[in-house]
Amino acid sequence: xxxxxxxxxxxxxxxxxxxxxxxxxxxxxxxxxxxxxxxxxxxxxxxxxxxxxxxxxxxxxxxxxxxxxxxxxxxxxxxxxxxxxxxxxxxxxxxxxxxxxxxxxxxxxxxxxxxxxxxxxxxxxxxxxxxxxxxxxxxxxxxxxxxxxxxxxxxxxxxxxxxxxxxxxxxxxxxxxxxxxxxxxxxxxxxxxxxxxxxxxxxxxxxxxxxxxxxxxxxxxxxxxxxxxxxxxxxxxxxxxxxxxxxxxxxxxxxxxxxxxxxxxxxxxxxxxxxxxxxxxxxxxxxxxxxxxxxxxxxxxxxxxxxxxxxxxxxxxxxxxxxxxxxxxxxxxxxxxxxxxxxxxxxxxxxxxxxxxxxxxxxxxxxxxxxxxxxxxxxxxxxxxxxxxxxxxxxxxxxxxxxxxxxxxxxxxxxxxxxxxxxxxxxxxxxxxxxxxxxxxxxxxxxxxxxxx
Ligand SMILES: Cc1cc2nc3c(=O)[nH]c(=O)nc-3n(C[C@H](O)[C@H](O)[C@H](O)COP(=O)(O)O)c2cc1C
Numbered sequence: 001x002x003x004x005x006x007x008x009x010x011x012x013x014x015x016x017x018x019x020x021x022x023x024x025x026x027x028x029x030x031x032x033x034x035x036x037x038x039x040x041x042x043x044x045x046x047x048x049x050x051x052x053x054x055x056x057x058x059x060x061x062x063x064x065x066x067x068x069x070x071x072x073x074x075x076x077x078x079x080x081x082x083x084x085x086x087x088x089x090x091x092x093x094x095x096x097x098x099x100x101x102x103x104x105x106x107x108x109x110x111x112x113x114x115x116x117x118x119x120x121x122x123x124x125x126x127x128x129x130x131x132x133x134x135x136x137x138x139x140x141x142x143x144x145x146x147x148x149x150x151x152x153x154x155x156x157x158x159x160x161x162x163x164x165x166x167x168x169x170x171x172x173x174x175x176x177x178x179x180x181x182x183x184x185x186x187x188x189x190x191x192x193x194x195x196x197x198x199x200x201x202x203x204x205x206x207x208x209x210x211x212x213x214x215x216x217x218x219x220x221x222x223x224x225x226x227x228x229x230x231x232x233x234x235x236x237x238x239x240x241x242x243x244x245x246x247x248x249x250x251x252x253x254x255x256x257x258x259x260x261x262x263x264x265x266x267x268x269x270x271x272x273x274x275x276x277x278x279x280x281x282x283x284x285x286x287x288x289x290x291x292x293x294x295x296x297x298x299x300x301x302x303x304x305x306x307x308x309x310x311x312x313x314x315x316x317x318x319x320x321x322x323x324x325x326x327x328x329x330x331x332x333x334x335x336x337x338x339x340x341x342x343x344x345x346x347x348x349x350x351x352x353x354x355x356x357x358x359x360x361x362x363x364x365x366x367x368x369x370x371x372x373x374x375x376x377x378x379x380x381x382x383x384x385x386x387x388x389x390x391x392x393x394x395x396x397x398x399x400x401x402x403x404x405x406x407x408x409x410x411x412x413x414x415x416x417x418x419x420x421x422x423x424x425x426x427x428x429x430x431x432x433x434x435x436x437x438x439x440x441x442x443x444x445x446x447x448x449x450x451x452x453x
Contacts, residue, residue, distance in 0.1 A: 010428065010429060010430055010443070011389070011393050011399070011400045011401070011423060011428045011429050012056045012248075012281050012283060012399055012400025012401075012442055012443075013053075013055045013056055013400055013401055013403055013420070013423075013429065014055065014056055014057045014058070014059050014106075014108070014248075014250075014283055014400070014401070014402045014403065015046070015050040015053075015055050015057070015058045015059065015403055015405065015412060015415070016059045016061070016250075016285060016402040016403065016404045016405075017043075017046050017047075017050075017058055017059070017060060017405060017412070018060070018061050018084060018085075018404070019036040019037040019042065019043075019084075019088065019408060020032065020034065020036050020037055020083055020084065020407055020408055021036075021084075021405055021406050021407030021408055021411050022287050022373075022375075022404035022405060022406055022411070023287060023289070023304050023371065023377075023406040023407060023411075024083070024084065024307075024308050024312060024313075024316065024370050024371065025303075025304040025305060025306070025307030025308040025371075026304060026307075026406045026407025026408075026410075026411065027083055027407055027408075028307040029303065029304070029307065029407055029410070031410060032407045032408060032410070033408055033409060036408040036409075037086075037087055037088045037089070038087060038088065038089060040089070040094075040097065042408060042409075043089070043094060043098060044098065044101050045409065046058065046405070046408070046409070046412050047098045047101070047102050047105060047107075048101065048102060049409075049412045049413060049416050050105055050412060050415075050416065051102050051103070051104060051105040052416060053415065053416035053420045054104075054420075054429075054430050054431065054432065054433055055105060055403075055416075055420075056105070056106055056400070056438065056441050056442055057105060057106030057107065057108050057135075057137060057228075057438055058098070058105055058106070058107060058108070059108040059109075059137075059139065059230070059250075059402065060091040060094065060095070060108070060109050060110060061110050061139070062088070062090075062091050062109065062110035062111075062112075062141075063085065063110075063112075063143065063144065063145065063148055064112060064115050064143065064148045064151055064152070065145060065147035065148040065150070065151050066085070066086055066087065066147070067082060067084070067085030067086060067145070067147075067319075068080075068082035068085070068086055068315070069147040070145075070146070070147055070318070071315065071318070078311055078312075078315070081309070081311065081312050081315070082312070082315055091109035091110060091111075092109055092111070092124050092128070094109070095107045095109050095128055095132075095136070096127070096128055096131045096132070099128065099131045099132035099133075099135065100131075102135075104135070104433045104436070104441075105135065106135045106136075106137055106228065106438030106441065106442075107128065107132055107135050107136055107137065107438075108136075108137035108138070108139055108228065108230055108438075109125075109128070109137070109138065109139065110138075110139040110141055111124070111125070111138055111139070111140065111141070112141050112142065112143040112148070113140060113141070113142055113163070113166060113167040113170035113171070114142050114143045114148070114149075114157075114158055114163050114166065114167075115143060115148060115149075115151070115152045116170075117211075118170050118173035118174045118177065118211055118213060119173075119177065119213060119215075119217070121138065121170075121174055122173070122174040122177035122178055122217050122219075123177075123217060123218065123219055125137075125138045125174075125227045126177075126178060126217060126219035126220075126221075126222045126226075126227070127219055128227065129222035129223055129224055129226075129227045130219065130220070130222055130223065133223055133436060133437070134222070134223030134224045134436060134437030134438065134439065134440075135437060135438045136222070136224070136227040136228070136438070137227055137228035137229070137230055137247075137248070137438055138174075138227050138228070138229055138230065139230040139231070139232065139250070140167060140170075140171060140229060140230065140231050140241075140245075140246075141232065141233075142158075142160075142163035142164060142166075142167050142233070143157065143163070144157075144319060144343035144344050145157065145319065145343055157342055157343070159342065160235065160237070160342050160343075160345060161237055164233070164235075164237035164238065164240075164241055165209070165210070165237075166210045167241055168241055168244070168245075169208050169209060169210045169211055170210070170211065171229070171241075171245050172206070172208075173204070173206050173208075173211050173213050175226065175245075176204045176206060176213075176215065177204060177213070177215050177216070177217040178217065178221070178222070178225075178226040178227075179202070179221070179226070179449050179450050179451075180201060180202055180204065180215055180216030180217040180221070181196075181200065181201055181216065181217070181220045181221045182197075182200035182201075182221065182449060182451035183221050183449065183451075184197075184200065185197055185200035185201055185220065185221070186220065200451060201216050202215070202216060202450070202451075203215050203216055204216060221449060223437055224437050224438065224439045224446060225439075225446040225447045225448075225449065226447055228247045228248060228438050228439060228442065228444070229245055229246055229247050229248075230246060230247065230248040230249070230250055231245065231246035231248075231249060231250075232249065232250035232251060233346065234251060234252070234262075234344075234345070234346020234347065234349075234350075235345040235346050238345075238346060239262075239265065239266060239269065240269060242266060243266050243267075243269035243270040243272075243273060243275070243280075244269075244270075244273045244275075246280060247279070247280065247281065247439075247442070247444055248280070248281045248282075248283055248442070249266055249280060249281070249282045249283065250283055250284070250285065250402050251282065251283070251284045251285070252284065252285050252346070252347060252350060252372075252373065252374040252375045253284040253285075253374075253375075253376060253397075254350060254354060254372070254374060254375075254376055255376075256391060256392055256395060256397050259284050259392060259397035259398060260395060260396060260397040262282075262284075262397075263282045263396060263397055263398060264396075266280065266282060267280065267282075279444060279445065280399075281399040281400060281442055281444070282398050282399050283398060283399060283400045283401055283402050284375070284376065284392070284397070284398050284401060284402065285373075285375035285376065285401070285402045285403075285404055286375065286376050286377075286378060286388075286389065286401045286402070286403055286404065287371075287372055287375055287376070287377040287378070287404045287406060288378055288379075288385045288403065288404075288406075288414070288415060288419055289301045289304065289377060289378070289379040289380075289406060290380070290381070290382060290385060290414040290415070290418050290419060291380070291381060292381065292418070293381050294379075294380045294381050294384055296381075297379045297380045297381060297384070298379060298380075300379075301379045304371075304406065305367075305371070308367065308370055308371070310331060310363055310366070310367070312370060313363070313366035313367040313369070313370040314326055314327060314331075314362075314366045315370075316366065316369055316370035316373070317351070317365075317366050317369055317370075319341075319343055319344060319347075320338070320341055320343065320344055320347050320348040320351050320369075321338055321341070322338045322339035322340055322341040322342075322348065323339055324336065324338055324339060326362065326366075329362055330362070331361065331362050331363040331366075332361045332362070332363060333361060333362055334355075334361060334362065335351075335352070335355040335356075335360065335361075335362050335365045336362070338351075338352060347373070347374050350374040351365065351369050351374060354368065354369070354374070375404060376388075381418075382418040382419045382421070382422035383422055385419055385422075386419065386422045386423055386426060386428075389401060389423065389428075390423075390426060390428060393428065403415055403419075
């Protein structure tokens with residue numbers, strides 16, 4: 001067990017809640033409560049628990065399609081065994097409701113740049129930031145699957161690099177709209193009938209390759225100046241976008257060496273965009289499987305593993321298989337060569353690298369990928385898990401973690417009641433929120449507006 005090592009630099013922790021939980025075998029555990037994906041009460045409970053743990057934020061992933069829809073369309077009777085991503089709640093409707101029942105925790109939702117208009121996104125997230133008193137965050141994604149395209153009038157998902165080209169311009173429009181109003185634009189002068197100062201509002205007049213947007217935004221500059229922006233792409237264009245615009249970079253990293261290389265690259269690229277690397281928070285995912293002792297945690301992990309069938313494991317590769325039907329390959333043969341994915345290229349690379357490095361069969365690769373989705377799974381007592389987190393943090397591989405609860409309600413409870421107290425004991429994590437806004441708590445400065453220039 002490590003000694004306490006007080007430091008000024010505090011770890012950032014975001015609860016990445018993807019109901020019914022991040023371990024695919026979790027929902028089948030005897031104490032798992034099913035239905036959390038559409039129970040508002042369950043979302044409230046998870047958010048309030050994460051806030052009790054003084055976690056920086058709660059984060060909701062999203063896609064604009066039922067994830068196993070292609071399997072349903074194929075008439076695959078086992079499609080109904082894919083639970084995660086089958087259904088949920090729309091995050092931009094969910095977060096303002098959660099803002100009303102929490103006071104300090106950050107609220108981050110996913111919004112796709114491929115199937116939205118920038119004005120809508122700018123307006124919704126600025127509103128979330130107003131409602132929550134400065135706790136809003138936007139996870140900018142470009143979407144990953146064909147089935148999302150097909151809900152918006154397209155037969156095929158836009159090409160990977162075109163999506164990122166659009167995402168770059170999309171962000172610039174959103175950021176421009178968020179900067180429509182100076183902080184002190186509203187004067188409310190009853191005596192002179194002056195509501196606002198027109199010199200403190202700007203028309204954007206954006207005219208680019210993908211968008212033509214006049215502006216200004218009909219929501220005032222928000223408490224954080226602009227909501228926190230998160231990006232989690234891992235391909236070349238994904239990393240470049242993250243380095244250019246993100247406050248927080250979420251990632252999936254399996255080893256400390258890879259995480260460090262990723263963080264170094266993002267920080268170095270941020271400098272080339274004129275940014276200060278200390279203004280980025282790099283937070284890889286981690287799935288803690290916790291017990292009061294290492295043995296107890298190991299027992300839990302075995303139980304979780306026994307709950308995943310080979311078939312389910314194979315289906316977890318669907319998103320990264322590049323269209324190849326892996327069911328046609330022998331489970332005990334090697335992972336076949338995969339065509340380049342138009343979805344998650346970074347994630348596909350991680351899978352191939354993991355299978356090649358460890359000489360895994362298709363079955364083994366599928367089971368390992370199903371379990372962590374290329375995120376790091378750490379099993380043990382709070383001290384064992386905290387050792388790994390402390391190592392990554394102190395060796396510069398990250399600024400904190402996206403912590404992924406295994407299932408509802410146990411996952412978040414164990415994080416808050418077992419893991420966080422151990423991180424605190426080591427002086428790595430806060431006992432109280434430092435500020436009122438998510439930006440304050442992440443230790444990030446409020447961006448200057450163009451009116452300050
Ligand atoms: C922690 C984390 C959360 C993510 N959440 C979402 C999400 O909610 N929706 C989505 O479409 N993609 C999500 N992604 C995927 C990335 O945004 C990105 O689309 C994916 O990694 C593919 O990008 P790439 O081709 O640049 O690697 C997430 C990735 C990570 C690491």
